[in-house]
Amino acid sequence: MKPSVVLYKSLPEDLRVRLDAHFNVTEINGLTPENIAAHAEAFRQAEGILGSGGKVDVEFLQQAPKLRAASTISVGYDTFDVAALNDKGIVLMHTPTVLTETVADTMMALVLSSARRVVELAERVKAGEWQKNIGPDWFGIDVHHKKLGILGMGRIGLALAQRAHLGFSMPILYNARKHHQEAEDRFDAQYCDLDTLLAESDFLCISLPLTAETHHLIGREQLAKMKPSAILINAGRGPVVDEQALVDALKDGTIFAAGLDVFEQEPLPVNSELLKLRNVVPLPHIGSATHETRYGMARDAVDNLIAALTGKVEKNCVNPQVLKQG
Numbered sequence: 001m002k003p004s005v006v007l008y009k010s011l012p013e014d015l016r017v018r019l020d021a022h023f024n025v026t027e028i029n030g031l032t033p034e035n036i037a038a039h040a041e042a043f044r045q046a047e048g049i050l051g052s053g054g055k056v057d058v059e060f061l062q063q064a065p066k067l068r069a070a071s072t073i074s075v076g077y078d079t080f081d082v083a084a085l086n087d088k089g090i091v092l093m094h095t096p097t098v099l100t101e102t103v104a105d106t107m108m109a110l111v112l113s114s115a116r117r118v119v120e121l122a123e124r125v126k127a128g129e130w131q132k133n134i135g136p137d138w139f140g141i142d143v144h145h146k147k148l149g150i151l152g153m154g155r156i157g158l159a160l161a162q163r164a165h166l167g168f169s170m171p172i173l174y175n176a177r178k179h180h181q182e183a184e185d186r187f188d189a190q191y192c193d194l195d196t197l198l199a200e201s202d203f204l205c206i207s208l209p210l211t212a213e214t215h216h217l218i219g220r221e222q223l224a225k226m227k228p229s230a231i232l233i234n235a236g237r238g239p240v241v242d243e244q245a246l247v248d249a250l251k252d253g254t255i256f257a258a259g260l261d262v263f264e265q266e267p268l269p270v271n272s273e274l275l276k277l278r279n280v281v282p283l284p285h286i287g288s289a290t291h292e293t294r295y296g297m298a299r300d301a302v303d304n305l306i307a308a309l310t311g312k313v314e315k316n317c318v319n320p321q322v323l324k325q326g
């Protein structure tokens, strides 16, 4: 008998065929409390789940007593209670690597568009405001040769450093929990403490995961340490930045601008103060959202679930210690 799994995000046709070849699949549209209640028997029988978004916590795990593996179509896994999964011996798989370059491209797009005011000025042109030669009130600020600070020098941070240093001749500063030799060797990146990163960066680029330690790591006090000409880019997770403190800093000139792919609440509420600010470039969490990369993530997530439920995990496992327990 094939193991039962719940798929909570639709897959490209060929990947769905591959999943069906290995498992009895129940597909639902999102891991919402309503869907979980409506498909209670499917969750009771599920040995695996695959999708993205939605909380997998202690309460959820009570509904899925046979669960052995969870496969998320994302690299971030902050919606999973990993300690609870470990307690129950459930393997958590994710999709690092395949999306790294695409997310770094998105971050570079945010750097360029916020510094050169690309979105704001395009909107002004479309609104018919370009009536004469432009003056300094429409000027932006240079990107090339400015200091790019990276908070979180992991896979994505490294790919961003490559773009900024080799493509735009930017000196790289960074902070992480440990030194990253590859970044230092290849891109001359300089390790520094957080206060130095805040004080010296022209662009503060956040590529951190959301954890108890990184929640609101950037708040009012940290924003006050940044240059008034600085631009904050966040493509890690929204709650890493205290959003109200950021709104205030953008309004009162504490910092110059922000480019944001992630928010404390997603989708960003339409009444968010961020949407009223000209010096904000807001994106709808599109870090990895290209056809090629999203396909690659879905493919890896399917392969990850197959590997996890057949005991052949070689990569992409968040909690490999669970494998040793079995």
Ligand SMILES: NC(=O)C1=CN([C@@H]2O[C@H](COP(=O)(O)OP(=O)(O)OC[C@H]3O[C@@H](n4cnc5c(N)ncnc54)[C@H](OP(=O)(O)O)[C@@H]3O)[C@@H](O)[C@H]2O)C=CC1
Pocket (backbone or CB within 6 Å): 075, 076, 077, 096, 097, 099, 103, 151, 152, 153, 154, 155, 156, 157, 175, 176, 177, 178, 179, 207, 208, 209, 210, 211, 213, 214, 235, 236, 237, 261, 262, 285, 286, 287, 288
């Ligand atoms: N906007 C989007 O669409 C996307 C967003 N993301 C987000 O980006 C995050 C990073 O992805 P990726 O680069 O692959 O992950 P990695 O695990 O490779 O990198 C994470 C980095 O964050 C650092 N870090 C973690 N905690 C702290 C801390 N408390 N203080 C300082 N540094 C810390 C790590 O430090 P150290 O190296 O010292 O351990 C590491 O350098 C994901 O977790 C996800 O939240 C990812 C993909 C798409």
Ligand SMILES: O=CC(=O)O
Pocket (backbone or CB within 6 Å): 073, 074, 075, 076, 077, 099, 287, 288
């Ligand atoms: O935010 C996206 C991810 O893959 O994590």
